[in-house]
Amino acid sequence: MLADNDTAEMQTFCETLHPATVAEALADEYSSEEVWRILSQTNIANQALIFEYFPIDWQVKLVEGTGRQHMARLIEQMSHDDRADLLRRLNPRVAESLLRLVDEADRRDIATLVKYPENSAGALMTTDYAWLPAHITAAEALDRLRCQAPDKETIYYVYVLDDQRHLLGVVSLRDLILADRQTVLSDLMEKEVVRVRATDDPEHVAQEIARYDLLAIPVVDEENRLVGIITHDDVMDVVVQEATEDVHRLGAVGPIAENYLEANFLTVWRKRVIWLACLFVAELFTFTAMAHFEDEIAKIVVLSLFIPLCISTGGNSGSQAATLIIRAMALGQVTVGDWWRVLRHELLMGLALGCALGAIGFVRAFFTPQSTLNPPSQSIIVEPLQFSWVIAQAVCIICVWGTLVGSMLPIIFKRIHVDPGVASSPFVATFVDVTGIVFYFSIAKMYLPF
Amino acid sequence: MLADNDTAEMQTFCETLHPATVAEALADEYSSEEVWRILSQTNIANQALIFEYFPIDWQVKLVEGTGRQHMARLIEQMSHDDRADLLRRLNPRVAESLLRLVDEADRRDIATLVKYPENSAGALMTTDYAWLPAHITAAEALDRLRCQAPDKETIYYVYVLDDQRHLLGVVSLRDLILADRQTVLSDLMEKEVVRVRATDDPEHVAQEIARYDLLAIPVVDEENRLVGIITHDDVMDVVVQEATEDVHRLGAVGPIAENYLEANFLTVWRKRVIWLACLFVAELFTFTAMAHFEDEIAKIVVLSLFIPLCISTGGNSGSQAATLIIRAMALGQVTVGDWWRVLRHELLMGLALGCALGAIGFVRAFFTPQSTLNPPSQSIIVEPLQFSWVIAQAVCIICVWGTLVGSMLPIIFKRIHVDPGVASSPFVATFVDVTGIVFYFSIAKMYLPF
Known part of the structure; x- marks a missing residue:
């Protein structure tokens, strides 16, 4: 061509x-x-x-x-x-x-x-909405719309305004067409208009549009004057984008807006390496924590064999709780004010989950071969039952701890105005890894004959 | 009341x-x-x-x-x-x-x-759409719509059909109102109609609606006969629900559709414990893997201190890659056919990430205190430089391995018709944990004087 x-x-x-x-x-x-x-x-x-x-x-x-x-x-x-x-x-x-x-x-x-700042309803809205005064008839309204229509983003919702542009009501084009030609708009319009403020969060706008199945939502200022509208298609983009951001954060990636296969290698590398490096540096503390217990490991080597299992339990239960809470907050089901209900709920849930996992851990630890539990070079004799008890208790407590950290961190972050998504699974997992090691060895020291 | x-x-x-x-x-x-x-x-x-x-x-x-x-x-x-x-x-x-x-x-x-099966376009659609024949004028069309309107889901898009209900075109109510009253619909309608099949995936429907900013999309059968329409609000619900499912899977939760605070405790416990227990059982293999290297740990205790660091690196890089690929597949940016491009891309990316993390690991390992590296009870002397080299190489290789597993598993799952979301971060992390231990000790055995 x-x-x-x-x-x-x-x-x-x-x-x-x-x-x-x-x-x-x-x-x-x-x-x-x-x-x-x-x-x-x-x-x-x-x-x-x-x-x-x-x-x-x-x-x-x-x-x-x-x-x-x-x-x-x-x-x-x-x-x-x-x-x-x-x-x-x-x-x-x-x-x-x-x-x-x-x-x-x-x-x-x-x-x-x-x-308007980039992350607000104001930045999403458009000013080319269709509007009409309240005193005209349906027939006049249709005539006027015919003149306005070519320029407007949507004419399916027509907003009814007074002289000072205060929002009085909304009429759908469907109602206009169905109405008797002589009906006055003020009788025809829906007066209970769902509206948002220009400073509102885009997520809130998305929730309102989805909740009331709207094509568009009006945006008003502090004095209820119409300043713009947000249409359903722009909100759909927001929903998809927010979901992608949430998912990416959960997977320890800085939000990458570009198409996966088309994005620039260096840009993506930078976004990925920053997260991984931060987590890696944080994870270095696992070494510091373990170094404290080097003597114990040297005395009972089998202890070190269960470490990956125990800390991954904390990581998994923490990820799970964090994911549930972050998503529930994004959907508006949980707010910061619910922290006490969440805490109680997750404490119980953590215990219920921990007991189940602890039981599996107990069985597995009990069947540890004698040669692994008490190798010839080891001077301390470890009782299988005692050892299994240590593992079961450690798994249970680390699971409760992971669940609590995972559920509370997103709420705390929200409270101090940090995006709760930052308290993502890898972040929680890393935090729980380090503390989990301390729990594990403290429990071991309580029960085993060092 | x-x-x-x-x-x-x-x-x-x-x-x-x-x-x-x-x-x-x-x-x-x-x-x-x-x-x-x-x-x-x-x-x-x-x-x-x-x-x-x-x-x-x-x-x-x-x-x-x-x-x-x-x-x-x-x-x-x-x-x-x-x-x-x-x-x-x-x-x-x-x-x-x-x-x-x-x-x-x-x-x-x-x-x-x-x-229609639950996860198809057919299950989302409604049959109360507005339709008209092609030969009538705009004025007649408006009159007929006035009679149809009260029953129809939307009248903002009117579908033009022939006698056998074949989809010929679509006219928006906006165009109808703007058009000259005498224009015939067949001249007014848009003939290139974006349409979907009743058997299509809901995600595909959502993508098409978002791509063309539609209010509704027509659903046709194999012979291009209109069988229904899907409106934007139903698609929005699908998008939100799919995103929640994706997020939940990433956090190792079976999809929980209910509101977080209102869901039944036992139901949620069951959904959560199943995932955690599966991961826990899989993670038991870390013990099996480590038990193979018990002698090496007994000889050089410092090796065990770096295990959580090394395996979490694999877990994090794996989660990251899995998240990116799963999301890109959900958004239709990556298909199974792209596996080779993804593999090449992630191999390079994994190397680039691994080198960065390996360098940090090298520095940290190099500054391990002598008392930790060579405690008095240890018979083997470990050289700091040699030891740091082992850690750097293990971190790098495990990072590449994690990235590869994380990016390939979702594609393989999709290929064998399992939801790629199941290859979620915790799943990938657990798999990489076990294999990472084997890599780590194999490298250590290559360089250290056992």
């Missing part, structure tokens, strides 16, 4: 396929220069539609590949939330020079949106 | 609040009998609306609490996907006796939906 310089084909390509498909195909196969050559065959509105479907890194790259004037026209056509996102990512000098070329109204709109 | 038997207040409660809010309030505070007493104050259509927002377990419980006749009327009013879900969960005998009371058309519709 490009080799033949077949402009007709480029135009057909841009205009018949879904913009998402066009963007994917272009991003996969062409350089930024080639993308612009192909896009320039279609009108600017369609260019904007396709441009919005490029991943954000690609959008930034594309800005560099075209003239400022052209980019400014494209920005005027883009949907309000997507262009605010883009400008937030651009080098501030580039963004400013572009903004100077964008027309007055759009410039002001962008300035309003860009000021 | 109930104590006073204030029927007026019950009615207001049911009719002014959002059905989601009513359902939440009722489920939190009342018994199934009380719920029915309150619901009976509003009309059957509204009862159905509220009923759909109850969690599915609650719905099943509520079925038992009311008469069969009443429940049959309610089922007739429920949205088609929700009632199919409910009937799939009911005791087959109860479901059958209910179905006998439901009217003919609804019964046939339910029978069609119930036959």
